[in-house]
Amino acid sequence: MGTCHPCHAKHGEKNGVVLDTSDFIHIKPEGFAKSKLNIVDRVAADSDAWPVAFGKGYAVEAAMVNGKPVYRKPK
Numbered sequence: 001m002g003t004c005h006p007c008h009a010k011h012g013e014k015n016g017v018v019l020d021t022s023d024f025i026h027i028k029p030e031g032f033a034k035s036k037l038n039i040v041d042r043v044a045a046d047s048d049a050w051p052v053a054f055g056k057g058y059a060v061e062a063a064m065v066n067g068k069p070v071y072r073k074p075k
Contacts, residue, residue, distance in 0.1 A: 004043045006032075017043060022057030031062065031070030042066075 004017035004025075013029040017037060025045045027035060037043065046064040051057075062070055 003040050004037055005039060006037065016062075019043060019057075022052075022055060023049075024052060024057065024059045025062050025065070026060065027062050027065060027070055031065070034070050035065045035068065037065070 003020045005019075006014045007016045007018055007024070009015040009029065014032045015029050016024060016026040016032070018024050025043060044066055045060050045062040047060055047062050049058040049060045052059050064070065
């Protein structure tokens with residue numbers, strides 16, 4: 001869990017957040033809209049995670065954000 005700072009995809013839509021813990025939570029634009037996250041909101045995500053390539057923290061392909069399901073493309 002951490003405080004969020006929104007990230008944007010190449011097309012300009014918000015598609016995830018970077019937490020103050022250095023973790024990246026990928027939500028996709030549809031999920032970001034559903035989650036209604038704002039800057040400095042507290043965020044907890046549930047799903048698979050893997051270490052980021054550079055620096056510290058983890059990358060998460062979120063299935064749940066703050067206890068609510070968000071869109072996730074099937075594997």
